[in-house]
Amino acid sequence: MSVSYRPVGWTRSKIVYDAVLIAGIGLYLAAFMRSAPRGRPAGTLLDDQSLAIKAYGSCAFLLLTLVLMIGPLARLDARFLPLLYNRRHFGVITCTVAAAHAMAVFDWYFAYSPLSPWVALFATDTTWGDLRGFPFIPFGLAAFLILLVLAATSHDFWLNFLTPPVWKSLHMSVYAAYGLAVLHVAFGAFQDARNAGLPVLVFGGSTVLVTLHLAAAWREHRLDRRGPVDATGWIAAGRIGDVPAGRGLVVPLADGSSVAIFREGDALSAISNLCAHQNGPLGEGRLRDGCVICPWHGYEYRLRDGCAPAPFTERVATYKLKLEADMILLDPKPNPLGTTVEPIAIGERGR
Amino acid sequence: MTQHDGIAGPRTDEFFIGWSGKAGPRLSRFLAVVAMLCLTGMGFIGYGLSRHADDPAAGLLRLGERDGAGGPVRPDDWGGEEILRGHVSRFGPPLLHLPPSGEFPRGRVMLLAGDGKKGPDLPAGSGPMELRGSVLRRGAIEMLVVEGQGQPLDASTGLNPAMHEPLGRWRIAGEICDGKCYAGAMRPGSGLAHKACANLCLIGEIPAVFVTVDPIAGSRFLVLAGPDGRPLPADVYDWVGIPVELQGEVERIGNVLVLRLELTRMRRL
Incomplete structure (x- = not known):
């Protein structure tokens, strides 16, 4: 949380996170471009530029797959939530590796020609009518442009400027970028592939990714059971x-x-489940000093009025509750932002 | 209910707050294991993909050329600068015809290219010339990368074109590549991933070669020329880097084959 914009609000968690990420990329590239070529017979080596193109490209694809796995993994197992905390850095680093791939291609395949590289980029492969030789570079270019826009707008300034729903x-x-990257590889490198390595990475990675998303969606679907609504509209x-301890x-x-709905001591309160920052699930957060802490980025909201404690200004809606015996009834109409709602006492019913 | 770091809930329920910089011991151990798995996995995947990457020299339609030891043929080193005197012809792309020798009784013919992705800087027309440059080789393909401008020589030097021998009309399967990258300027210099680069070379007037699935009259590549013996038209760019079947008249010129391509009879395989 921050009340002013800084390029990066460094914390120990972010430093460790980025260090591990950069170490992983370093290991990947060193293994790809240095260690593995030493194990190949003489005469079977790619030129250094082609090796770099393949190393950066496959690394970017792998990173993109991994960063997209974090969301569903965190839905399925809360222990993965810390990976989500700094996911934007992961995305920016992924974009940087993709940029290295793009520049390596640009400076090798489209250089050394009397034709401008920018003209060459769009003019040297235009076989749009043949699926088996369909131009694959536009797919990769479009994927990279999307990643570039996302990286450029990843800062909280853009989140606030665009508003959370738009952002x-x-x-x-x-x-979409991931889908385009799959098409880029499928219409490009796959067409000449003679070993299973790259297809396994792409199809294996995308299959795991889709499976994780389906599993997370199934979990959400199972939890998404609405209670009956009475004649006055209360749910x-x-x-x-049913209110879990601390959650x-x-x-x-x-x-x-x-x-x-949270229980603090012997009282119940209800606030919106969607964090004002990035729509994080507040219901999966925890209570501390009368505030709910979002599990994604640690934004806090008071249970009584849905406001972040000063000096922060984020707000979420509060809701009215009432009890009938031990049944909690919820008025689904949100209160105006900042409305204080007194917690309802449980009394003997909650003991 | 217990309190830990002020958070309500069971003590075993370790809740991570990113900005606090703290994680419980069990969560820290779990994250350390995840980090180690990711680091190890990244290293192994990078190594595996590169170690088993396709052999670039085997590159053409899964056949590729092999040397005497069964390994892929590797382009020779650039070998330094050479000065060659021969006859430059304009049958298709410009070709340098060197006089016959014991190794090349029909004459030795080299493809010609300039620096980068452009054709050689030659005087207009054909005839005896002195060219300076480096030779690229891959299998039977030889290409002289010409440095500077070719110098015309007097007709009395006795440098004549190599012998032409018509081999009839052929229908051949293979892949159109640019002669420079395929000859070893890039590894790989073939395949769909290389298509845009190959087209850029052809636009720059680097000679096109047709690398065949099966040997044709003992050769795995043919120099491509237009039907009238002129350079290839731009229509060919869409057919580069993919398996195709071509038809046309084949001629042996010295030690290379030239295919005079019939543009209306190209077929995608």
């Missing part, structure tokens, strides 16, 4: 005992949003 929608285009959210009870609403 989130924009950054969902990373999936039966669950029983007092929130998530109640899905008909409009697709959801509410998180």
Whole structure:
């Protein structure tokens, strides 16, 4: 959390995270460009530039696959949540490696010619009518441009400037970039591949990715059970005992949003389940000093009024609750932002 | 209910707050294992992909050329600068015809290219010339990368074109490549991934070669020329870097074959 914009709000977690990430990339590139060629028979080596093109390209694809796995992994197992905390750095580094691939191609395949490299880029492969020789470079270029836009808008300044819903929608285009990257490889390197390495990486990686997303979606679907609504519009959210210790009870609403009900001591409160920062699931957060902490980036909101403690200014909606015996009833209409709602006492019913 | 670091919930429930810089011991151990797995995996994947990457010299339609020891033929070293005197012809791309020798009784013919992705800087027309440059070799292909401008020589030098021998009309399967990258300027110098680069070479007037699936009259490559013996038209660019079947008249000129391509009879394989 930060009240002012800084290029990077470094924390120990981010330093360790980035160090591991950069070490992984270093290991990959060193193994690809230095160690492995020593083990190949003389006469079977790629030229250094082609080796670099393949190393950067495959590394970028692998990183893109891994960064997209973090979301569903964190949904399926909360221990992966720390990987999500610094995911934007992961994305920017992935874009940097993809840029290295693009520049290596540009400076090798499209250089040393009387024709401008920019003209050559668009004019030297235009076989649009043949699927088996379909130009593959535009797919890679489009994927890279998307990654570039996402990296350029990854800072919190853009998140606030564009508003979280717009920013989130924009950054969902990373999936389009992944699809384009798959097409780039499928119509390019696959066409000449004579060993299974690259196909295994691409198809294996994308299959694992799709499977993880389906598993996470299935988990969400199972949890997404709405309670009955009474004549006055109040929803039966669950029983007092359903509110887990220290966590929130998530109640899905008909409009697709959801509410998180927390128990603090002997009282219950309800706030929006969506963090104002990046729509993180507040219901999976924890309580500290009367505030809910978002599990994604640690943003905090007071249970009573949904406001972040000063000097922060983020706010989420509060909701009204009432009890009938040990049944919690929720008014699905959100209160205006900043509205204080007194917690409802459980009394003897929660003991 | 217990409290740890002020967070409500069971002590075993370790909750990570990124900006706090703290993670519980069990979560830290888990993350350390994940980090080690990622680091090891990245190293192994990088090594495996590169170690088993396709052999670039084997590059053409899975056949490739092999040397005497069964290994892929490797382009010779550049070998330094050479000064060669011969007859430059304009049958298709410019070719340098060197006089017959014991090794090349029909005459030795070299493809010609300039520096980078452009053709050689030669005086207009054909005839005896002195050219300076480096020779690229891959298998039977030889290409002189001409440095500077070729110098015309007097017709009395006795440098004549190599013998032409018509071999009839052929239908041949293979892949169109640019002669320079295929001759070893790039590794690999073939395949779809190299198509844009190959087209850039052809646009720059580097000679096109047709690398065949099966040997034709003892050769695995043919120099490509237009139907009237002129350089190839731009229509060919769409057919580069992919398996194709070509038809046309084949001529042996010295130690190389030239295919006079019939543009209307090209077929995608």
